[in-house]
Amino acid sequence: MIIGLQENLELTKKVLGLLNVKGRFESIIDVRGIVSVPLCKKNCIGVDNFIISLTQFVLDNKDKHPNETFEIEEALREIKYPEGDHFCFNFYKVVRIDEILRLLQFKDHKRKIFISHAEQDKKIIKSFVALFAKFGLTREHIFCSSVEGYNIPIGSGDIYEYLLKEYTGNELLVLMFLSKNYYSSVACLNEMGAAWIRKDAYQTILMPGFDFVQIKGAINPRDISFRLDDVELRKTKLDELKDLIFHYLELPFPEESEWIKERNKFIKRLC
Numbered sequence: 680m681i682i683g684l685q686e687n688l689e690l691t692k693k694v695l696g697l698l699n700v701k702g703r704f705e706s707i708i709d710v711r712g713i714v715s716v717p718l719c720k721k722n723c724i725g726v727d728n729f730i731i732s733l734t735q736f737v738l739d740n741k742d743k744h745p746n747e748t749f750e751i752e753e754a755l756r757e758i759k760y761p762e763g764d765h766f767c768f769n770f771y772k773v774v775r776i777d778e779i780l781r782l783l784q785f786k787d788h789k790r791k792i793f794i795s796h797a798e799q800d801k802k803i804i805k806s807f808v809a810l811f812a813k814f815g816l817t818r819e820h821i822f823c824s825s826v827e828g829y830n831i832p833i834g835s836g837d838i839y840e841y842l843l844k845e846y847t848g849n850e851l852l853v854l855m856f857l858s859k860n861y862y863s864s865v866a867c868l869n870e871m872g873a874a875w876i877r878k879d880a881y882q883t884i885l886m887p888g889f890d891f892v893q894i895k896g897a898i899n900p901r902d903i904s905f906r907l908d909d910v911e912l913r914k915t916k917l918d919e920l921k922d923l924i925f926h927y928l929e930l931p932f933p934e935e936s937e938w939i940k941e942r943n944k945f946i947k948r949l950c
Contacts, residue, residue: 684783687736691777694729695770726768730755733776740783747779754779790928792816793851793879794823795870797860800886801825803907803949804856810945811924814933851879852927857894857904858886871897880927882920887949907949917942 733755737748754772761767796804808826823829853874861867874881875897883904885891890906905916921942925932 684736684780687732688777688780690729690732691773691780694726694768694773695777730758744783747783750779751776789819790850790852791819792821792924792928793853793870793874794821794856795853795861795867795874796823796825796856797858797864797867798825799860800856800858803886806945806948807856810941811921813941814925814938815930816924816928820928820930851877852924853879853881855881855883855898856886857883857898858889859893861886862893862895868896882923884920913946914942917945 733751737752737755741748754776758769758772758776759766760769794804794808804823805826808821808823808829811821818829821829851874853870855861855867855871855874881898883894883898885894885904885906887906887908891904894904905912905920907913909916918938921933921938
């Protein structure tokens with residue numbers, strides 16, 4: 680069984696707890712001055728399993744993270760050292776491995792667009808996703824439960840567990856397509872509440888027939904949003920939303936003339 684990044688971080692935390700025992704330190708002098716380090720510890724239950732797990736993690740991730748796995752490999756070579764008739768564990772090498780794993784955790788942290796909408800409004804939502812698909816946005820960038828290819832992949836298991844992973848494993852820009860249907864949906868209101876609790880970045884878009892005075896709940900009606908049926912402003916607001924999305928995902932902006940052509944097609948589908 681492959682043990683992933685998060686599991687190894689948990690193992691690292693436990694190992695540091697084993698090695699970092701209160702009252703068993705000695706003072707040494709190094710480049711940082713006088714520091715306290717744990718005394719030699721032998722027979723630490725769990726440390727050998729940690730080494731086995733990290734060794735497998737290195738093998739599984741060499742292609743994806745060559746520099747970081749090389750450093751982990753180097754640290755593992757010096758993590759145990761002989762001391763008389765037994766082996767001791769190098770506290771500093773475990774700390775270094777912990778630092779590398781946390782760096783990898785940051786690197787694997789992805790930005791994603793989460794489209795929160797009511798099932799009854801999926802016709803417009805599909806057109807909206809198709810608009811951005813024209814410019815290269817894929818499942819890696821967008822999660823939308825009602826659009827094939829952007830919803831839960833086959834084999835991902837329970838829908839709620841998958842959504843929890845999306846909410847906890849990624850930095851999200853939540854696009855909330857508000858409507859009467861949205862406020863009638865328990866699932867939509869839960870998504871709104873989760874975004875508010877996590878303090879995710881969000882943008883509200885009002886579906887045709889829905890107005891600002893109808894906004895309620897965790898969303899501030901004074902936050903910048905726009906109505907899809909606002910004939911005067913929707914082109915400009917869609918342009919601004921496009922800029923927000925591509926800037927947030929750190930992707931190259933679409934060529935302007937192509938964007939205008941596809942944006943206008945989307946607007947025609949609203950009629």
